[in-house]
Amino acid sequence: MLNENQVLETIEMVEKEHLDIRTVTMGVSLLPCIRADAKATARAVYDRVMRQAEGLVPTVLALSREYGIPIVNKRVSVTPVSLVTAAFPQESALVGQALDRAAHALGIDFLGGYSALVHKGTADYEAAFLATIPEVLAGTERLCASVNVGSSRSGINIDAVRKMGELIKETAERTGAACGIGCAKLVVFCNAVEDNPFMAGAFHGVGEADTVINVGVSGPGVVQHALSYCPDADLTDAAEVIKRTAFKITRAGQLIAREAAERLGARFGIVDLSLAPTPARGDSVAHILEELGLSVVGCHGTTAALAMLNDAVKKGGVMASSRVGGLSGAFIPVSEDIGMIEAAESGKISLEKLEAMTSVCSVGLDMIAIPGDTPATTIAAMIADEAAIGMINNKTTAVRVIPVPGKGVGETVEFGGLLGRAPILPVHSGDASKFIGRGGLIPAPIHSFKN
Amino acid sequence: MRAVVTVTGTDRKGVIASVSGFLAEHGANIEDVSQTILGDQFAMIMMVNIAEGGETFSELCEKIASLGREIGMNIRLQHAAIFDAMHTI
Structure with a gap:
């Protein structure tokens, strides 16, 4: 049985001490969306994210009301996009833009996963993908990018590290009018985790279930x-x-x-x-x-x-x-x-x-x-x-x-x-x-x- | 389902009547009540059981909060599960 102090302690935590759930993040696998070309893939990506995450915002709002605890952010993370666009990496931006449109349509604040995992080496398709990051971050609002450049198992890919130094500079310059805000949506990781709900580094790992x-x-x-x-x-x-x-x-x-x-x-x-x-x-x-x-x-x-x-x-x-x-x-x-x-x-x-x-x-x-x-x-x-x-x-x-x-x-x-x-x-x-x-x-x- | 109603604010006439009237109207049975007044501050906690089948719990939360605004008190209706989760193992 609950006692008075326990009830009041919880209410005090919420109302005076900023207790909140910071984010409910839905991870969505994009692997079923790979098509023969970039346009068809971007369409499939948009449709899938919209379908899987359609109920995210209303459900989270209802939970927040019913349990009396603020839930600050509603977010989506997706499979690293470099894997989805490996056959046409130069056109990865189309998928990035589709994801940003989905984020707006869903009413979520950020969508993460414009990402690449290059900790042991950068494949050609990944190099082409990385080069799209500054332009995509400058042209989107809610999309977040992350790149894993090292791990305890594989060491550190210094070629990718050097590249990321250049891409961070370019992203800052392309978003210079907004004080380089593009860089706030770009994280470089070592030992990135596949189930991180926090932005800007969230992505949905390939070892994860379909929707999580x-x-x-x-x-x-x-x-x-x-x-x-x-x-x-x-x-x-x-x-x-x-x-x-x-x-x-x-x-x-x-x-x-x-x-x-x-x-x-x-x-x-x-x-x-x-x-x-x-x-x-x-x-x-x-x-x-x-x-x-x-x-x-x-x-x-x-x-x-x-x-x-x-x-x-x-x-x-x-x-x-x-x-x-x-x-x-x-x-x-x-x-x-x-x-x-x-x-x-x-x-x-x-x-x-x-x-x-x-x-x-x-x-x-x-x-x-x-x-x-x-x-x-x-x-x-x-x-x-x-x-x-x-x-x-x-x-x-x-x-x-x-x-x-x-x-x-x-x-x-x-x-x-x-x-x-x-x-x-x-x-x-x-x-x-x-x-x-x-x-x-x-x-x-x-x-x-x-x- | 079990839920907790908390009412806080500056003491005034008719608070208990308004809240218990609202709960009765919406099919909620009051199982336990604890109420204190410290100075002019009123605090009441009610354990209630809400019958299934009426409006959704989410709607009820909104309605009771707006009743609170009408009578100048802070009223919350929450699933008891949040308190159970945080304070019992």
Whole structure:
């Protein structure tokens, strides 16, 4: 039997502490849509996405009302498009545009999967596909792209890393009038996961079932609030508090995921146990770290605090859900977290510290604005560093940086909405072009050979 | 189905009458009630059982929320499952 406190605690979490389900993402396989030419394929893709995801938005809205818990985003992820257009890669844009039209017609905010997996080598059709990314991102609004350039099993494809440095620059330039916003829809991964519900990196893996519902939970504000009740607890006890809170948040996500899957006739995929911040005050991962006793995120101690937070979230969440997956951990996107924005504006957090933090949290260098004149090879080198952290530590890492055209250090760029605003951070002025220019594949680490 | 009604806001006359009247009209049986007033703040939690077959639960959630707006209180109707999920193993 429920007691009063339990009911009021849940309501308080929703109304005062920003507890929400961050996204219900439907994964749709596009493999049945491959036709003899690009036009017919694009038509089949549009029809299939519309058919499978037709009920997504109304169903999610009804669930939100009935359970009294906000569900912020409705999204779709699809099979990496490079596989669908392998016979006519130069015309991949037709499929990308069809997906963007479907996203508008469905009323979803993002559709992910304009993607390629090139971690062990770039096939000719994949090279041609990659070249379409800047133009497609500039010409669409809701489509997201991602490219996997490395894995713990296969090493890092430095040729693809170099290419991605160039494509990020080109995407920024093509969307220069909107501060390079195209780059906010482009993620470069190492160890990309096939069931990630979060954007911009979501795609529907080829090992997945036909249509799947993946749910991303959130709730940094709830964790911060719970910690505020025990300001003098030692870190063992603080980790327990985080665990218990993550358990409750995840149980809500699990319930919504199961119910959404049943109503939509899809398979329940996974719950992603991530703490995803927004630019709203009271919804910040950085502020959780500060609640633990740091004067400002970015100071010494930040990596340790984040490691503890990330691990405690996983431990609480795993107990609460029958199937866990995606990225599952704490996100640290700079422009989307008010605590991170403020630390960056006051010069208290650097790219180097952010890189260290990515070795213990669930993703990588995320939503970071850098000077528009940063060379492509420097961006490629940043990607290589992140991929190396992911490869060696058997975890997902990602780079989503925006070289803002015409802007430099000290200026701020405003993306609006959930994408927030970002002060432009300085990058190291040293030159890595010779290293990146060598190309080839960084071999997989010795500890990856487990067979 | 089991559901939870919560009513919060500044205390005023007739709140319980309006809410219980609405529930009776819509085929919901009140199984348990807990109510407190702290200062001028009113808080009430009701466990209800809603008969199948009438309007959809989603519609009922909307209607009771709009009743709340009419009488100046915050009224929510939610599936009991969300509370069970978050607070019981």
